[in-house]
Amino acid sequence: MKRLIPLAAFLLFPLLAHAETVNCRVVGVHDGDTLTCLTSQKKQLKVRLAEIDTPESKQPYGTRAQQALSGMVFGKDVRLEVQDTDRYGRKVARVYQDKTDVNAEQVKSGSAWVYRQYLKDKSLLALEADAKAAKRGLWALPESERMPPWEWRKADRDKRQDKREASATYTPPAKSKEEGSEFNCSTLKRCNAMSSCAEAKYQLQQCGNTKIDGNRDGIPCEALCKQ
Known part of the structure; x- marks a missing residue:
């Protein structure tokens, strides 16, 4: 039994080492799932709300989703439970303002989809289903206007790529x-x-x-x- 205790502690250590909690004040809200906050050491952090995805600013309900997030956190102290750092250098985190789980509240109010590709907390799915059934937020929009943002981004990338390829492919023949x-x-x-x-x-x-x-x-x- 004595040998098992050090082994258990050793296995637990990597999990503790990677856990990160950050307290900061929100100084900017960029869209429905991205904000900037300032730590007590005056360090600015760009934060991406984990496990959710909100409409892009050019999509229907994009501005409303940003307003919903801003109303909860702008100018307020928040706690970040950091899960990862993405390729853009943003902290990917669950955000808490006092007792409010901000990520969950965005889903509950119909301001966000559950980002299934990165989902860890499956309780968010029930919140999304409830918001959809009640037609809250973006779920009140016609189905044709409710494209998930990850699909919208892919379609936008494909469209821009097609334009680049079309312009690169056609070269007017040189006159002799x-x-x-x-x-x-x-x-x-x-x-x-x-x-x-x-x-x-x-x-x-x-x-x-x-x-x-x-x-x-x-x-x-x-x-x-x-x-």
Whole structure:
């Protein structure tokens, strides 16, 4: 039995080492699931609310979700139970304002979906089902306007990628010199002022410069075009 106690403590240590609680004051609310807070050491932290996902600002109910979060936390002291740090450097956390579980409240009020890909607390699913049944918040919107934000972001990325690929794929064909793209009719030239047969043909055919086809055989500047 004595050998089991140190082993149990050793197995528990990694869990304790990774647990992080942070107290801070909210100084900014960016959308329905992202905020900035300031610690007592004057360190700013960008925080992503864990396990939930709210409509993007351009989606229906995006502004309302931001307002719901702001009403609960802006200018107030909160406690972060940090779960992770995401690829953008944000703390991913459950947020508590006094006794209020802010993440759960966003789901309960119909301001957020449960983010199933990162779900740990399955009790959030019951809150979402209850909000949906009661048509609270975003669940009062027509079904066509209730696209989950992770699907909306993917569709937006795909759309932008298609535009980039379309613009990169099409390259207008370069005009050859024979097409006369570098010539113009601003001046009717003599043969000795032209650099090529192509230019002479352009002057005759496009500009009507018949003086360079003295024998009217359709071949201008024969010294250039019969070389």
